[in-house]
Amino acid sequence: MRPMQVGMHRLLAVEALGADNWVLRLEGPFEAALPGQFCMLSLAEGWPVLLPRPFSYLDLEPGARGLATFLVKVVGPGTRALVEAPPGTPVRVTGPLGRGFPEPAAGTPEPVCIAGGVGLAPFLLWARARQRVGAAPLPLLYGGATAAAIVGQDQFPAGAQDWHLSTDDGSLGFHGNVLELYRSLAAAGRVDGRAPVLCCGPDPMMHAVARDCAEAGRPCLVSLETWMACGYGVCNGCSVGVHDRGRLAGRRWAKACVHGPVFDAAELDW
Numbered sequence: 226m227r228p229m230q231v232g233m234h235r236l237l238a239v240e241a242l243g244a245d246n247w248v249l250r251l252e253g254p255f256e257a258a259l260p261g262q263f264c265m266l267s268l269a270e271g272w273p274v275l276l277p278r279p280f281s282y283l284d285l286e287p288g289a290r291g292l293a294t295f296l297v298k299v300v301g302p303g304t305r306a307l308v309e310a311p312p313g314t315p316v317r318v319t320g321p322l323g324r325g326f327p328e329p330a331a332g333t334p335e336p337v338c339i340a341g342g343v344g345l346a347p348f349l350l351w352a353r354a355r356q357r358v359g360a361a362p363l364p365l366l367y368g369g370a371t372a373a374a375i376v377g378q379d380q381f382p383a384g385a386q387d388w389h390l391s392t393d394d395g396s397l398g399f400h401g402n403v404l405e406l407y408r409s410l411a412a413a414g415r416v417d418g419r420a421p422v423l424c425c426g427p428d429p430m431m432h433a434v435a436r437d438c439a440e441a442g443r444p445c446l447v448s449l450e451t452w453m454a455c456g457y458g459v460c461n462g463c464s465v466g467v468h469d470r471g472r473l474a475g476r477r478w479a480k481a482c483v484h485g486p487v488f489d490a491a492e493l494d495w
């Protein structure tokens with residue numbers, strides 16, 4: 226695991242993506258991080274809530290002259306304060322935190338990625354990592370309620386992913402939810418239905434995807450969007466039920482911020 230850093234970073238820009246989704250761009254230096262790892266963010270001054278908020282890295286250029294971006298959906302006063310802060314505002318950043326997506330095991334098919342909402346964020350670093358090793362464009366399925374909820378595609382590196390979109394109301398892409406899209410693509414042979422699935426998004430979506438994978442005997446990794454207070458294992462605010470086996474032997478509960486947020490779906494007792 227890479228060392229956690231705590232630092233102040235200058236806010237470079239806030240970019241509106243639509244539907245109250247925003248990209249926060251912060252000045253480095255940043256440590257390298259794995260797709261799925263996250264940071265706790267808060268404003269150094271004028272922070273309207275008690276606790277910082279967790280965000281997966283969207284993009285990351287490590288090093289002294291680097292930067293990091295985060296995908297933020299406004300859901301309350303903390304996220305609102307972050308996106309309304311003017312450029313130059315100091316932002317307190319703690320990270321990288323948690324367990325990210327592991328590299329695919331040698332000889333296994335390239336994973337299929339399934340995202341909903343701000344659950345899209347971890348797959349940009351994943352796309353960059355797979356592009357660096359010469360993998361084919363990753364199959365990336367992205368679902369939302371309406372076309373307005375499908376945001377952030379322009380942040381991704383060209384040619385690194387093969388997009389498949391779905392909307393519940395049919396206003397963009399496949400008409401249905403993202404699991405129905407996955408089943409349709411797999412049935413048509415347009416994605417590999419035996420390949421592992423990586424999933425991040427709202428809990429009901431991840432539950433449904435994980436259940437589908439379990440029934441098919443298909444490996445599935447999920448990145449949980451759990452409420453967090455500290456982000457590094459001291460508050461127990463992010464406990465999730467797990468099965469007492471494997472790397473989590475001896476536990477009935479795990480901390481999403483330390484043992485996750487990326488879990489093998491079979492580890493979770495949900």
Ligand code: FES
Pocket residue numbers: 452453454455456457458459460461462463464480481482483
């Ligand atoms: Fe505090 Fe996980 S958020 S222990």
